[in-house]
Amino acid sequence: MNNSQRLKFGIVVFPGSNCDHDAHYATGTILQQEARFIWHKEGSLGEVDVVILPGGFSYGDYLRCGAIARFSPIMKDVVRFAGNGGTVVGICNGFQILTEVGLLPGVLLRNASLQFVCKYVRVRVENAETRFTSKCQRGEILEIPVAHGDGNYFVENDELKRLEDNGQIVFRYCDEWGKISEAANPNGAIANIAGVMSEGGNILGMMPHPERASDPALGHTDGRKIFDSVVESVIQQFVLT
């Protein structure tokens, strides 16, 4: 593809996905890119530049969130795509699936409060030199909603240190002044982690829903910066290669 072309977003639909249309709307209608749904039974992603694993409750969250979706036929090709450096974004349930399939470290436990949390939260951009945050500044505060019961990110201490040393922590929950505090942590996540990326920097998992904060009509557009970053970065990558 070249600069004038549009990116192809592939949005994987699992039984129980419920943010797939929002992701399609944000990337296709708001960002004016090509967006296409990919049913989880398909064996191939086809021609895509970015894969989104959307939010929802795939397979009813049976056993563990994301544990069954990981065996959907399409996931083999998602793993292949990611292994080749392809850009993958997992949002909420998509994040859970990415940890279950082993593309991202850690796991998402039940919220410490035991309550489903559905509200706007603030996250601080911890690393702006990623393909997901190139349009943000380091330390910038984004207001994006969360809606989950299992968003309590956990990794062992040595893994946490690795994530910190490698700059893989992309977003942390913060207060209105950008301070990382327990009060600003909606789910008990270790080190207030709201989003992490793979060591290679091509796979992002995040609990907040950027697709729900992309349309000006809804009052918040901070989520759009993440999609805009992806579009800019991936296009740049194509120009360079």
Added chain:
Amino acid sequence: MYLSKIIVTLRKSILDPQGKAVEHGVHALGFEKVENVRIGKFIEMNVTADNKPEAEQITKEVCEKLLANPIMEDFAFTVENHKAP
């Protein structure tokens, strides 16, 4: 045929808020001597195998690959003879 009974529990190092909430309930009932309530999952499954070690091996693999997530969970199981009904 064998019957596997599997228990999946949160690893000790992981806080179990559900267990804590139940513990509060137990204390509210007056059972002050009860503590460290932890909640897990119980899973049963039939396994066709030539012998018990084979059934145990299959059960172990299913636990490792799907039923438990080693980052947060431990598992234990028993395997017994099972006559198909």
